[in-house]
Amino acid sequence: MMQQLEPYLRLERFPHIWCPGCGNGIVLGCLLRAIRKLELDQDRTVVVGGIGCSSRAVGYLDFNTLHATHGRALAFATGIKLARPELHVIVITGDGDATAIGGNHFIHAARRNIDLTVVLFNNSIYGMTGGQYSPLTPAGKKATTSPYGNIEPNFDVAELARSAGATYVGRSTTYHAGLLTDLIVNGIRNKGFSLIEAVTACPTAYGRRNNWKSGAEMLLWQKESAVHVKRAERMHSAELEGKIIIGELYKREAPEYISMCESLTARIRQAAASGSVTPLKGK
């Protein structure tokens, strides 16, 4: 399988920076399998990353790639998509990148329902800077900036995307890699804003401060905590406490932003041609 993915990688950039036991490689593998399945043309696919261990993935990918500023990958991606609507634009981002400094861009991209696919690597922590809490760090967990346990509640980022306007929302874990691949495939197919939350392990900056001894132990935790959305529907909220609900969480039809732009342009041009509106004249 690895051989089949090699054409998508800039192998000359290896070895990668990720720690032993880090889940980022698994998420990246799922993304590449999804791209392969969809037979996306490498030259017509753009991958945009923010800043963080996860976002670093763009450096290893042989597509058109862009390494953006911290938190603002979605703003860069919006610019690319508007300039070149025919390209597939995929965004790779971390939990801190997407929901802390980039939280505003995140909800507004979702609200516009612009045709972008976001793969959010949720490792519950700021990995790259050494383990500070993020808006997705669960309450009570330890981070270098919450040495006494985190007092802030976390976002449910899938719920956030849904209520902001996303038209496709899914969640899986690195343990459930097959499902993760399928969700990414569906996310890319969806013409609109898609969020795929990938729950992944950061043993170095998160696990070891919170009683997980290795990346493997964290995978087992994912296996044990995950509940498929179909099964969760039949469970009480008390039973779902601390569980990770996985699967296709939300899907709906709604007008997509680029097509709205295009129909606006078409409408205005038609009206101008027929003389029913007078375009503003510059002096």
Add this chain to the structure above:
Amino acid sequence: MKVLMKGNEAIGEAAIRAGCRCFFGYPITPQTELPEYLAKRLPEAGGVFLQAESEIAAINMVYGAAGAGARVMTSSSSPGISLKLEGISYLAASELPCVIVNIMRGGPGLGGIQPSQSDYFQATKGGGHGDYRMIVLAPASVQELADLTAEAFELADKYRNPVMLLGDGILGQMMEAVSFRPRTALPAQDKTWATTGCRGRARNVINSLYLDPEKLERHNRHLQEKFRQMAENEVRSETYRTEDAEIVVVAFGTAARIARTAVDSARMQGIRAGLVRPVTLWPFPDQAIKSVLASCRALLTVEMNAGQMVEDVRLAVAGARPVHFYGRTGGMVPSATEILREIQNIAGVAYGASVS
């Protein structure tokens, strides 16, 4: 008693001892040890630590806390400071005291995480919009990081203005022995202007919006008068072996530490070299530089950037002597040998061929 501490942590400890009870920050290398230290220590000291959702959020939280009368601090490194600039302009305009720490890394853009001094312009020439100034303190050791942090809070309150502590990745990361000022009762802080609830007194207003241009100009005159007083009273610098120096190196922070070694080496080779180290970058110590000109034939500015402070040195010298520049960028640190070579080159010109 001296303790061995990392520079970033020493700033945190000094801030707590100076009465800082509110800190709002966001992680970024190479300053993250400072928020991490305060996350641990502030609750013990009865204060609050909050990791904001961004640098922009943090600086505006600073505005809120400062307006409410708290001693407050934020910290970041170069890209994060760029994000804070709007807030800094508002703080200065609204006359709110606070301490802002910048532990610089190489830029521009995302740059790197290695030490740099390339935010000199940003710190001293405004950075944010509008006519404002802030005192910029440039420590060169862990001890000085601690001392100047304490002083920064006092200056901020004295002038009701933001004060910046400008260090770099080396100062933030290195460990040195440091002693803190004895914990005395904190000097009474005059915060009668703060918005603390106006029952029983006239209303306090903290504001930077003046739609009437006449009023805005009046406000600006008031601010400018305050900045003039800062410039008059708060200049600090250090000179080293300048009494008879023919070649004077000007450098701040980490670059000054290295330059000092180069000055000693030059002296051993018979070159009369000296060093002026600005401790306040704004206000800039023009006088200290002018006062070494009598014996001085040429100056050499050494910076970890492409040449920023050198412009202020040239303004101070006003063409009276040649001002040379040597700098490294991108996180590269000039070595004492490199600086010595520059001194030798300049000396070679000034002394004929007397120095090999």
